[in-house]
Amino acid sequence: MIDFFAVFGLEPRPVIDAGVLGNLFASKSKTSHPDRAADGDFATLNQAFNTLRDPASRILHLLALSGEEPQMKAASAGVSAWFGKMATGLQRFDRMFQPLSQETSSLLRAIKIREAQSILADLENISEGLTSEKEGLLQTMAQIDARWPSDRAEDRYSLAQIACDLRFVEKWLAQINERRLRLASIAF
Amino acid sequence: MSQIVGIDLGTTNSLIGIMDSGFPILLADSEGFRLTPSIVHFPASGEPLVGRPAGRMKAISPERTVFSVKRLMGIRPGETGKDTFPFRVVDTQGKTTIVIGDRTVTPEEVSTIILRKLKADAEKSLGESIDRAVITVPAYFNDLQRQATKRAGEAAGFTVERIINEPTAAALAYGLDRLKDRSRIAVYDLGGGTFDISILELNEGVFRVLSTNGNTRLGGDDIDRDLVRLLEERITARYPEIRHELKDPLFSARLRELAHDAKLRLSEENAVQIEIPFLSGNRRFNYLFSRQELDAITRPIIRRTRSHCLRSMDDAKVVPRDLDEVILVGGVTRMPIVRQLVAEIFQRLPNTSQNPDEAVAIGATIQAGIISGEIQSVVLLDVTPLSLGVETFGGLMNVIIPRNTTIPCKAGEMFTNAVAYQRSMRIKVLQGERELAKDNWELGSFEIEFAPVPKGVARVGIQFEIDANGILHVLARDISTGQQQLLDLASAVDVSDEAVEQMIAESVDHAFEDMSERVWTETAIKSNELLPAVKSALTLVGDQLTQEDRREIETLVNAVSEALDSKDIQRLKSANAALDQGTQHLATLLIDRAMSEAERRRAG
Numbered sequence: 001m002i003d004f005f006a007v008f009g010l011e012p013r014p015v016i017d018a019g020v021l022g023n024l025f026a027s028k029s030k031t032s033h034p035d036r037a038a039d040g041d042f043a044t045l046n047q048a049f050n051t052l053r054d055p056a057s058r059i060l061h062l063l064a065l066s067g068e069e070p071q072m073k074a075a076s077a078g079v080s081a082w083f084g085k086m087a088t089g090l091q092r093f094d095r096m097f098q099p100l101s102q103e104t105s106s107l108l109r110a111i112k113i114r115e116a117q118s119i120l121a122d123l124e125n126i127s128e129g130l131t132s133e134k135e136g137l138l139q140t141m142a143q144i145d146a147r148w149p150s151d152r153a154e155d156r157y158s159l160a161q162i163a164c165d166l167r168f169v170e171k172w173l174a175q176i177n178e179r180r181l182r183l184a185s186i187a188f
Numbered sequence: 189m190s191q192i193v194g195i196d197l198g199t200t201n202s203l204i205g206i207m208d209s210g211f212p213i214l215l216a217d218s219e220g221f222r223l224t225p226s227i228v229h230f231p232a233s234g235e236p237l238v239g240r241p242a243g244r245m246k247a248i249s250p251e252r253t254v255f256s257v258k259r260l261m262g263i264r265p266g267e268t269g270k271d272t273f274p275f276r277v278v279d280t281q282g283k284t285t286i287v288i289g290d291r292t293v294t295p296e297e298v299s300t301i302i303l304r305k306l307k308a309d310a311e312k313s314l315g316e317s318i319d320r321a322v323i324t325v326p327a328y329f330n331d332l333q334r335q336a337t338k339r340a341g342e343a344a345g346f347t348v349e350r351i352i353n354e355p356t357a358a359a360l361a362y363g364l365d366r367l368k369d370r371s372r373i374a375v376y377d378l379g380g381g382t383f384d385i386s387i388l389e390l391n392e393g394v395f396r397v398l399s400t401n402g403n404t405r406l407g408g409d410d411i412d413r414d415l416v417r418l419l420e421e422r423i424t425a426r427y428p429e430i431r432h433e434l435k436d437p438l439f440s441a442r443l444r445e446l447a448h449d450a451k452l453r454l455s456e457e458n459a460v461q462i463e464i465p466f467l468s469g470n471r472r473f474n475y476l477f478s479r480q481e482l483d484a485i486t487r488p489i490i491r492r493t494r495s496h497c498l499r500s501m502d503d504a505k506v507v508p509r510d511l512d513e514v515i516l517v518g519g520v521t522r523m524p525i526v527r528q529l530v531a532e533i534f535q536r537l538p539n540t541s542q543n544p545d546e547a548v549a550i551g552a553t554i555q556a557g558i559i560s561g562e563i564q565s566v567v568l569l570d571v572t573p574l575s576l577g578v579e580t581f582g583g584l585m586n587v588i589i590p591r592n593t594t595i596p597c598k599a600g601e602m603f604t605n606a607v608a609y610q611r612s613m614r615i616k617v618l619q620g621e622r623e624l625a626k627d628n629w630e631l632g633s634f635e636i637e638f639a640p641v642p643k644g645v646a647r648v649g650i651q652f653e654i655d656a657n658g659i660l661h662v663l664a665r666d667i668s669t670g671q672q673q674l675l676d677l678a679s680a681v682d683v684s685d686e687a688v689e690q691m692i693a694e695s696v697d698h699a700f701e702d703m704s705e706r707v708w709t710e711t712a713i714k715s716n717e718l719l720p721a722v723k724s725a726l727t728l729v730g731d732q733l734t735q736e737d738r739r740e741i742e743t744l745v746n747a748v749s750e751a752l753d754s755k756d757i758q759r760l761k762s763a764n765a766a767l768d769q770g771t772q773h774l775a776t777l778l779i780d781r782a783m784s785e786a787e788r789r790r791a792g
Contacts, residue, residue: 026394033567034596034656035558043598043653050593105714107771110778111721117782121789181502185495 004048004061012062014159015145016052025049055138056166059159070160075168082130086172089123093179101186116183127176134169137162192320192349192560193310194552196357197299197337199258199381199407200519202226203546204306205553206314207562212361212553214546217309223545224309228301229253230288238305250274250441252288256409259381260284260295261340262333272413274437274444296340303344321346322556324548326382327353328402328573330619331631331660338657349559351657354379355386356397356570357551358517362542364554367393367565371512374500376530376538377548378493379518381407385497387504387511396569398504399592401496406489408451408520414485415447416440419462423473430468454479455522483525490529497533503592508535515539517547569594572654579616579625581606588652591621598653600665605638605646612637615650617662617677632677634662650675711760715748718767722774729777737773744770 005012008024025045032040051057063070074080096119100112141162144155194212196203201223205214217224219240229242230252237245245253254275263284276287285292303323311317323341325334334351341348355375362373370391377384384402388395420443424431433439446462453460454477464473501507514534520526521544530538557563572595577587589599603613612635620628638646649665651672662675722745730738744767751760 022389023391026391026396029394029396029569030567033569036567043596046594046597047599105718105721105768105771106775107725107768107778108717108721110775110782111725113779114782117786121786124789177502181495181498184498 001064002044002048003065004051005065007045007048008052010052012065013145013148014059014062014141016058018053021049021053055141056163056170059141059163063156063160063163068156068160070163075165076161079133079165079168082126082133082169082172086123086126086130086176089119089126090175090179093119093123097179097182101182113183113186120179120183123176123179127173130169130173130176134166134173137165137169190317190319191314192322192556193307193318194357194549194554194556195303195306195321195323195341196354196549196552197258197303197323197325197340198226198548199256199379199409200226201380201545202302202306203549204310205549205556206310206318207553207557207560210557210562212364212550212557214549214553215310215313217305218312224302224306225255226257226302227253227255228257228298230291230293232289236301238301247438247441247445250437251276254286254288254293254298256381257286257295257298259405259409260286261299262330262336263295264332274441296336296343299337299340300343303341303346307344307346319345319347320349320556322350322352322552322559323348324352324354324357324552325658326379326402326404327355327377327384327386327400328382328404329353329658330404330574330629331658332629333404334657334659338659348657350555351659352552352555352568353384353386353397353400353570353573353658354382354548354551355384355400355517356388356395356568357549357555358515358542358547359386359388359390359395359397360551360554360566360568361547362513362515362539363390363395364566366390372398372506372510373513373515374497374511374534375515375517376493376497376521376534377402377517378490378520378526379407380520381405381409383407383493383496385493385500387500387506393565394567394569396594397571397592398506399500400571400573401500401503402573403492403496406492407518410489411451411482411486411520412444412448414489415451415482416443418481418485419443419447419475422475423464423467426473427467427471430471433468450477451482451523454482455524479524482523486523486525487529490526494529494533508533511536513539515542515547517542517544519544570656570658571595572597572658574619574629575621576652576654576660577618577628579618583625585618585620585623585625585628589654593654595654595658596656598651601650601652603636603648603650604644605641606643608643609640610638610643610646611640617652617660631660634664634675634677636664708755708757708760711757711764712752714764715752715760718764719745719748722767722771725771725774725778729774729781732777733774741767741770741774 003012008021010016028045031037032042032045034040034042051061060070093116096112096116100109100116103109103112140158144150144159191206194205203214203222203224205212214222216222217239221240224239225243227239227242227246229237229245229249242253246255251274260277264282278285278287283294285294286298307318321341323337325337338348338351355377358375358377359373372387372389375386382402382404383406384400386400387398389398420434423434450460450462459476459478462475462477467473511534514530514536516530516538527538554563555568558566558568571592572589573591575587575591576589577585580586588601589597603615614633614635616625616633617631618625618628619631622628636648636650638648651663651665653661653663655661662677663672664675665672722741748763748767751763
């Protein structure tokens, strides 16, 4: 298994500054891109960058490096609580959006856009809630990072749970965002 | 080794350039122009004409003169959409081909002929042979379209050193003398046939594309098409008796030229006179065509670029104020209305420092310089525009490499036998963003072989690699021996079946259109939806209308109500249409209100 932290000469830990990582990627690209070096392994550098810049996959890689394969599938109670609200909101929006996207009369369109707009407002509230949920997770991650390297089993367990929660939160945020984009694309 | 040229193989024009003592320069063709029209004329006998000489044949011999062939590159039958050409485009054995008299050419072959001319003319002006090239493609081209372009280059006698995305090339042209900069830019590239938007980060000579989006079937050609339709309407309004003559290929070609020229001139002038002195017999057609009219036609087409821009910014995780510049490329961006709409989307004045026709070719030439080693301080990191995946159980798309992943990249996927002693499994490779496999492009399929073992025991690792050209390679790795083998993707012509079925389904739909009962019900449903909508709109924003507007709408409402009682389909249809038309302004007011409400919600 390749240590993606080592690819950038970084110490393996939960938090990495995005700016530092971006600059390292840029400078290492200069020597390993196929346009610069025929034998440079750019694909691996690329994979390392993509793994490390995403907090969830970075944590999972960090844990995997020390031989752990977290099997967590369920979100924590705090995060799961959002699912019901989110799914209902999405369904309401999609039911509204389907006829809206095919409407040819501008007045009927305008009326339907207003309705979709108000459903979206509910979704945006959920989105805000999810965003602060995400910030909370990142904060906990930073706290664990502060006492890294840590061999405490509970730290490793929390990290695995954070990775799992982040995946759910990000997926839901993306789903809401997709609706926002769909409406923004047709309504202006 | 010979030098590497940079080629912009455009929908409307093509260009070729070369590095000259550290600077990219463009070469003139044998007619003396840097822009070579991407037009090929096939005479009844003899060699094809290419470029300007072919362009002159467009109006004389439209059915033998092929243009905008880029819109057909890598396109499967049924995907040509609304495009109509004066030459014959047909489907043969699941492939899109062009029929000229008794010969058949593929879009790829036409591109090869254009590339051959660029090559020959460049060789003549440089006095040496050239056999290596960097060729540009729209960023949103899929794997099939990229491969078709690469094959066209190879058939023209080039080693294709790189397929590079057009907006990325334009960014290189913009950024070459700003290598110390750290900035984020957007490149808005609207050409004759395609639209791309790319967002890049420039970091001390590293050009990293953060996201790209677009539409490979949206461009200036669409404006021309709608313009021709408008002129046809105006002519028939004046001379209804010559309606049938408008479809004459020679006349259509002439109209298309007139429309295109008028469009170009209206970027500088406020109105142009369109004159057709010998329309038919003694009839003459004069029409003062204003920029407002052109804008009205252009606006809906440009608005379609908006959603791509929003998605691109979203994928790059930037908002308009994070961008340092918005660079305009592509001939259509000369139009004032386009600049205005781009300014609205990005909330800033766009940067027009680049020559919209030449920036892409300059960029391709710079990339050629990077590959040859002539330019040392620049690295370009591009992305794959579309997600790559495989079809999974239940007809879903399982994404393996998400869109906007930096290339070259690789990703592995493990496949296992679903039933005991299964010997093989066929895997469909897909590209696109839709959840259902069938809604995405099928790039092809490959077969993996299993050893005869119990369920779930056989394991074959498949490696998907996207190279620096954005082209996919699939490798199978035998877990026990560790040996890799390059797999050939069987092409997926069967996709066309679905398109055909779709067309059949639609034609059946149309067959019932005359059934008056059904039409009446549908029209009445529309009316019953419209009437309360007007009422509620008037309650919400009616106070912003003039007395006159209000009365006008009330008259139209009454007309619909009366038509509903009359049971006259045509009357109801036109009453609905009139009410639709008459409430446009009301709809705009309603949307404005909804937008400001949403704005307030976000702010508050």
